[in-house]
Amino acid sequence: MCAAVSVLTTLGIVVVLLSQARGFFQEVSLVEFFTDTRWTPLFEQKHYGILPLVSGTMLVAAGSALVALPVGLCTAIYLSEYAAPRFREVVKPVLEILAGIPSVVYGFVAVVFISPIIREIFPSADVFNAASASLVVGVMILPMVISLSEDVLGSVPQALREASCALGASQFETIVRVVVPAALSGIVASFLLAVSRAIGETMAVTLAAGATPNLTLNPLESIQTMTAYIAQVSMGETEHGSTGYNSIFAVGISLFVITLLMNLLSQWVLSRMREKYE
Amino acid sequence: MSEQSAVRRQRRKRLAARSFEWLCLTATFLCIIVLAALLSGIIYRGAGWLSIEFLTNGPSRFPDQSGVKAALIGSVWLIGLTALISVPLGTGAAIYLEEYARPGILRQFIQTNVSNLAGVPSIVYGILGLGLFVRTLAIGDTVLAGALTMSLLILPVVIVAAQEALRAVPDSIRHASLALGATRWQTIQHQVLPAALPGISTGTILALSRALGEAAPLIAVGALAFVSRYPLGPMDKYTVLPIQIFNWTGKPQHDFQNVAAAGIIVLLGVLLCMNALAVFIRYRYGKQIRW
Amino acid sequence: MTDHHPNAPLELTRATSNGPLAEQVQAPEDLDRHDGNVAAPAVERGQASMITVSDLSFYYGAVQALTDVSMRIPPRNVTALIGPSGCGKSTFLRCINRMNDLIEESRVEGSIHIEGQDIYSPQTDVVELRKRVGMVFQKSNPFPKSIFDNVAYGPRVAGIRSRTALEEIVESSLFQAALWDEVKDRLDASALKLSGGQQQRLCIARALATGPEVLLMDEPASALDPASTARIEDLVSELKEHYTIVIVTHNMHQAARVSDQTAFFFEGRLFEMSETAELFTNPKQKKTEDYIGGRFG
Numbered sequence: 001m002c003a004a005v006s007v008l009t010t011l012g013i014v015v016v017l018l019s020q021a022r023g024f025f026q027e028v029s030l031v032e033f034f035t036d037t038r039w040t041p042l043f044e045q046k047h048y049g050i051l052p053l054v055s056g057t058m059l060v061a062a063g064s065a066l067v068a069l070p071v072g073l074c075t076a077i078y079l080s081e082y083a084a085p086r087f088r089e090v091v092k093p094v095l096e097i098l099a100g101i102p103s104v105v106y107g108f109v110a111v112v113f114i115s116p117i118i119r120e121i122f123p124s125a126d127v128f129n130a131a132s133a134s135l136v137v138g139v140m141i142l143p144m145v146i147s148l149s150e151d152v153l154g155s156v157p158q159a160l161r162e163a164s165c166a167l168g169a170s171q172f173e174t175i176v177r178v179v180v181p182a183a184l185s186g187i188v189a190s191f192l193l194a195v196s197r198a199i200g201e202t203m204a205v206t207l208a209a210g211a212t213p214n215l216t217l218n219p220l221e222s223i224q225t226m227t228a229y230i231a232q233v234s235m236g237e238t239e240h241g242s243t244g245y246n247s248i249f250a251v252g253i254s255l256f257v258i259t260l261l262m263n264l265l266s267q268w269v270l271s272r273m274r275e276k277y278e
Numbered sequence: 279m280s281e282q283s284a285v286r287r288q289r290r291k292r293l294a295a296r297s298f299e300w301l302c303l304t305a306t307f308l309c310i311i312v313l314a315a316l317l318s319g320i321i322y323r324g325a326g327w328l329s330i331e332f333l334t335n336g337p338s339r340f341p342d343q344s345g346v347k348a349a350l351i352g353s354v355w356l357i358g359l360t361a362l363i364s365v366p367l368g369t370g371a372a373i374y375l376e377e378y379a380r381p382g383i384l385r386q387f388i389q390t391n392v393s394n395l396a397g398v399p400s401i402v403y404g405i406l407g408l409g410l411f412v413r414t415l416a417i418g419d420t421v422l423a424g425a426l427t428m429s430l431l432i433l434p435v436v437i438v439a440a441q442e443a444l445r446a447v448p449d450s451i452r453h454a455s456l457a458l459g460a461t462r463w464q465t466i467q468h469q470v471l472p473a474a475l476p477g478i479s480t481g482t483i484l485a486l487s488r489a490l491g492e493a494a495p496l497i498a499v500g501a502l503a504f505v506s507r508y509p510l511g512p513m514d515k516y517t518v519l520p521i522q523i524f525n526w527t528g529k530p531q532h533d534f535q536n537v538a539a540a541g542i543i544v545l546l547g548v549l550l551c552m553n554a555l556a557v558f559i560r561y562r563y564g565k566q567i568r569w
Numbered sequence: 570m571t572d573h574h575p576n577a578p579l580e581l582t583r584a585t586s587n588g589p590l591a592e593q594v595q596a597p598e599d600l601d602r603h604d605g606n607v608a609a610p611a612v613e614r615g616q617a618s619m620i621t622v623s624d625l626s627f628y629y630g631a632v633q634a635l636t637d638v639s640m641r642i643p644p645r646n647v648t649a650l651i652g653p654s655g656c657g658k659s660t661f662l663r664c665i666n667r668m669n670d671l672i673e674e675s676r677v678e679g680s681i682h683i684e685g686q687d688i689y690s691p692q693t694d695v696v697e698l699r700k701r702v703g704m705v706f707q708k709s710n711p712f713p714k715s716i717f718d719n720v721a722y723g724p725r726v727a728g729i730r731s732r733t734a735l736e737e738i739v740e741s742s743l744f745q746a747a748l749w750d751e752v753k754d755r756l757d758a759s760a761l762k763l764s765g766g767q768q769q770r771l772c773i774a775r776a777l778a779t780g781p782e783v784l785l786m787d788e789p790a791s792a793l794d795p796a797s798t799a800r801i802e803d804l805v806s807e808l809k810e811h812y813t814i815v816i817v818t819h820n821m822h823q824a825a826r827v828s829d830q831t832a833f834f835f836e837g838r839l840f841e842m843s844e845t846a847e848l849f850t851n852p853k854q855k856k857t858e859d860y861i862g863g864r865f866g
Contacts, residue, residue: 017405071308075302078302078303100491102492108527139312162671166704169696170295173291201399256402
């Protein structure tokens, strides 16, 4: 009945993406798609190598992880292990607001506030750069890291904390040697989910990271992510049915597969951890 | 171990413990500071540009004549249609999963499916909508196509929220009704749904507020067109608030950034109202829901 | 043994202070003057007390869980705490190594001295205290680490890094806990793979590894099958050669089997305490008799 809709949606995603991408792969070989280091479907000289888009995506994802994971984990530890209940009551809504801010707002913040600061510090940076996008995407996924990690830390049995205390360990030793290691797989799962979210993020990176497919590891350069490419082509005037147009479905299906794998992996890690304590 | 080195070790350990707690506290405060900086920065840039005209003007080439009227009305249309499509579907799916489906492989499969759909990047829904609604079904880049796409996007969220609300209804109510000779459907219709309604509406409002802020899928289904008119029917062209903001932010003129900030204030204001409504319903009816 | 007078506490306190080690014990003069509070019989016979509890009251927020408990526990001896659920015996146990500190808005009045040191004085290092007072919990709670790492946890936290030293401690602790032979070939296996009874003995080994003098056991066998329970009880009898053991138990037969003296708790008060055989055969209080007779609880 109605539940069929969800299954149909998944099916629809796969079927639509595949059928549209088929046109693309009739003209571009899989070998070229995965190995060419240039992505210039909209230029005279066309190249269809997805690597620059993937590297751009990963650069932003890695940068945002660098921001969100340490800060998120520390905050989760504070909220779960140290904070008084009343303090937690104050911080939780703040995080919910942070989580509820639309991504286009983060894009605005990156362009208007962050990028000028970065260019002040590093004059060589491009106007649109991966660093400013990474920073805001990091803030975007922060609430997710915090709430998931905090859940996981909270699910570590109180008995383990007591056992550690009773053996003469301080609270710090208990956290570092017992609680965090016991929760580690769950924390990793929450990291995976958050990074997968960063990979799929569109508006902020479209605005802030630029539109230059660029095989680079330099966060100060302008790059383009897979999502931003899809956004760019679908709002442009590219002729429907052309290879350039069809390429967004090829990129889309790559994106779908990457994020799906990460989500499945994180669910698997989580379910294994749950088994351990039941 | 000598006495002295033991004392030194103790002190070092205590210092490490203290620094770690401070580090964690600092991280927590960082989150709060970031939010405060973000909001105050936006208000600083945009507050001066808010006016009655800003709400009643359409888009313009000139920053000081730009307004959000078309985008605001477009958003209302989009959210309204999305609600009409996703609420019945989502609630229906949840009823099926909670009240009818037997635990087993099929239900497990659907459940996994739902939770995975929630993790699919929104832009992917956008090109799904582009391929399916705009092209294959030839609906074109209209409000309806946007709403259909949005519905697919928020459906997993609505389903999960409705499932939790249904699960919160105690079994005793179901048993009482069934024992009086009511059919399963009558039980759901007259007892379970009314009891779960506050929970379902809270979850739905929150899902819709997510749709309100979402722009990526709408870019793909063609909401970006420079529309000065607002839609009058589901088959009209449209734009929405986040896309209007996106547009303004991308413009080179400095003043348009301020206009974008003003637009963000309007968007956040609307979101705040929707969230307040959700919180109100939750408190009013005393149903606890996790979100 | 025959000439003790459980109902004459005042006199007995004086007798105690004649003991050779008694100067260390800074017990208040009027320790045993409270109704229903009695010193352990072994202490009465002139032995020094290892743990001296004076007028201990404990509150969870506004709820009073313990009221004016006074007790003396002699060294190298097993003391059983019995009583119906919610009588405060576990709370009392957790006061002895200050585990109750972890509970927010809890409050302690009165004092507990271990070998003369006031454990609730501000100078007391809680971490140091817990190394001296080991604890075994109701449900076995091994860390999700290897067997070796579980036992080595306490010594490592205490700063011992040398592998050989750790190996020695792990072996002797596991040996004392009667687990060595079963696990010596798989010390690197996960502790969670052990059976319930083995896990509980591992937790005992883990507690012994910090070199405690006192061992607190909170219903250590309540979640185990009879065979594992018997092993734990045997173990308790062996361990009292070296350790002062305080054990909370629901099971009166267990108390009768393993303990030298028994304390009966009811509604947050210590009702009666005497030698185990005496308490079970000839209880002085009606309530104790009713509880032992199975009339409530």
